[in-house]
Amino acid sequence: MSIIKVDKLTKTFTTYERGGTFREALKSLIIRKKKIVEALKAVSFEIGEGELIGFLGPNGAGKSTTLKILTGILYPTSGSVEIMGYVPWKDRRKYVANIGAVFGQKSQLLFDIPPLDSFLLNQSIYNIPEQTFRKTMKEMVEMLDLEKIVRKPTRQLSLGERMKCEFIMAMLHQPKIVFLDEPTIGLDVIAKGKIREFILEQNKKGTTFILTTHDLEDVEHLARRVIVVNHGEIVFDNTMDRLRMHLGNKKSVRVTTHNPLSSLNQPGILIRKLHSDREAEFELDLSRLKLNEFIKRLNEESVISDMSIENLEIETIIKDLYGREV
């Protein structure tokens, strides 16, 4: 069942162009050239209850604008959005009581006081009953190993500890949908791992997550479905498995041989990097060249000393999607 329905969502902004030279800066004080930017061009999609979606796109593609409309921050130019029966920008107050948001680059915590005080302020704002508040906080604090942290002033916390507290801040009121905007930006692998574990745990309990990130590892670990936007339009909307197959049945191969490589110039092989005449990285298109035949021929001609075969990196696929003109 769809919990989020977005239909033909459009958003245009008016910006003013200004040149880089001093003369142009001076001119822009009097005359400014107006520019209409179409951030979203009739975007449509639906998201089901309990889904964990990766919402991707290059910088300026329109993903933050979409997120801001979905969280009730911005009004769209046209189109419709219905989330849990609410129109975000019309029923904002009632609607946002049911959602949470974590912005990796904007903190909801107050810098000079402990996170616990910020949590208590949120308790008042969301009108969370005392017992529910204590229970939820205890659970989350334990899950994220923050027992000794929540009473320290926020400014003394590490980025990882702070980000974990941001999650508690966003989820104390037990929202049905949580929007995550770059939630693991700048974190080390351990903190990232803990946060990913937390997201998966909450998702198992039924919370829907919409994850916007440039960290493709986050997407690979968490998302089961991916929506890619580019130039204000959706260029991909399907499962992670489909995304992996997006560029066809291809493998990423790295090989080292005893003799110089001789059989790489043939259909089905795209050389990515030639380290030396005996070591190379390339893409193998299995629809054009069978893997066993390729290995057999390579071994006969050059004698393989080391080899790794992996699925095509998600980054390669995303780069392809980002690079396409709509």
Add this chain to the structure above:
Amino acid sequence: MMRKKTSSIYQWIKIYFHGMKTSLASRMAYRGDFFMSMIIMMVVELFGPLVTLLIYHNGASFPGWERHEVLLLQGTFLLSRGIAFPFFMGMVWNTIRRVQEGTYDLLLIKPRSILQMSIITAFDSEDLGKLIGGLLLFFYALKSVPALPLVNWGVFLLLFVFSLITMFAFGLFMTGLGIVWVGNYRIYEIFISTMDFGLYPRSIFTKVFQSIITWVIPISLLGSFPASALLGKEMTGVFGAMACSIGFLLLGLWFFHRMARNYTSAGG
């Protein structure tokens, strides 16, 4: 219906006090700065009345007003400012800064009115110095005034509430402008300069200007009218100023919400 309304007012007050407590705790993390800022604010506020003392000391005066009466007027004005600035005018700076940084979004994702969130997160403890300065001056001036009838105090309190309404309306206009006019801190300076006309008796201005500060922008309600009520002086045009103050508030509310609708957020 009535019960629901009472409960929502109770909620409003509860959240406000929680925001105030949190803000105070934040500021008190730096004790030295906390006390210094308050003292500086208090001293700065007393500069205006100091000029008044100098004027009277040199034999000059504001026609129709004794020295202690002008000080009472200025004490009232500072008292009004001393309540407005720490308790709700912080919304102006808060909004301008948050819109510029892009953190205004964080207020919009809370299940409260954006106006309430702008006020809750803006309690300014530094400005409590203004309140202390206002109280000191008001009671100092009051010492020289003979006993006043209770009715004068009643009218004074009523008009004082109107002075706060006027301040709040000013705040709404500036906050609204801060949403669409990103990073424009001059708005605040224009407001302060305009408001300073309230430091002096209305009668010293020309008739045209008196009409403007009574009927258009009711600055005369900030000090002149409440002090006149307390001292039993004439208050021609006070009802007009009160009506204007309500109009100003309604217009301010409309303007604020209209501007909030035009919020464009910062790049993501």
